[in-house]
Amino acid sequence: SLYRNVGRLVAQAVLEGRILDVDLSPPLLTAIAGSRLAADDLRHVDQTLAKSLNKLRRVAVAYTHYRALCGGELDRQDGKGMDVEAAQDTTTKEMKAFAVDGCKVEDLCLYFIAPGMDVELIEGGADQQVRLDNVDDYVRRAYKFVLHDAVAPQTQALREGFNQICSTGALAVLTDAERQRLTGGDSGKIAWDFSVKTLVRHVRCAQGYTSSSQAVRFLFEILSEMDVETQRAFVRFLTGCPRLPAGQLASLRPPITVVRVPWSPTNPNALPLASTCTNYLKLPDYPAKELMRERIYYCIRECPHGFQLS
DSSP states (O other), rough: HHHHHHHHHHHHHHHHHHHSOOHHHHHHHHHTTTTTGGGGGGGGGGGHHHHHHHHHHHHHHHHHHHHHHHOOOOOOOOOOOHHHHHHHHHHHHHHTTEEEEEEEGGGGGGGOOOHHHHHOOOGGGGOOBBBBBTHHHHHHHHHHHEEEEEEEHHHHHHHHHHHHSSSSSSHHOOOOOHHHHHHOOOOOOOOOOHHHHHHHHHHHTTTOTTTHHHHHHHHHHHHHHHHHHHHHHHHHHHHSSSBBBBGEEEEEEHEEEEEEEETTSSTTTOOOOOTTTTEEEEOOOOOOOOOHHHHHHHHHHHGOOOOOOH
16 A cells, blocks of 8 residues: 555665655654554644644543542532532633633534544444533543544554564654654754864765865855755755755765866856765866855756756
């Protein structure tokens, strides 16, 4: 299935240390790892639904706490104890705790049906209204359905595909942030370390260039002056992916290699070329830094429009 193929793709990327140009949500990676999702994971999937269920969850917690303080006898039981209406007819502070945006739970016209779907959460759920005394059960069932039951076949297929290439145990020992960085690299909006010192350490020079070559110094200075978006555009031009591994340049495999291409006054507008499979930058030996900057920026602007196979 397609889901098994996605699982294989993610595993192959992890195994080879390659970066996927896609943001895999923390809950998806948690599910592939075989760990159980928590209610708070829903915010990564559906923020609107997460906010709505969280409001109901707060009401359920408040009511459960209130029941405990009152001896747990708030349900109707042969006229003994306090019934649901009486529980709501209490102090203003408690009434607010039992309300959702100022409305009683009963006034929300909710039934035991999966949010946004015609699937009953319990037998006869379409006729079972959500009330203050059963809102806790509804919230638990809704979370379970959305995060587990509704996607169980797809999650299982993803895990099976992943396991065919790499054990899911490789992900289980990591945190959510570590899993995301492992599969999607450093895709945030924080500038990468493109300082001249770092570039000298991690960029190779070959075929006529050394780290002390004038053109290489120009290149490193230009890269160190780039803003976040331009950094990513350059990396896309050079590697085919606008992301770097979690360790940035130090973890890029193969490392960036800059090779010399002769520059001639008869062809002053010669452009840099990139071999994305090997992270090779074929850089003309420009005589001026600004000319090099202009040519590099032209390339990275045009890069998204396609690649030439040669």
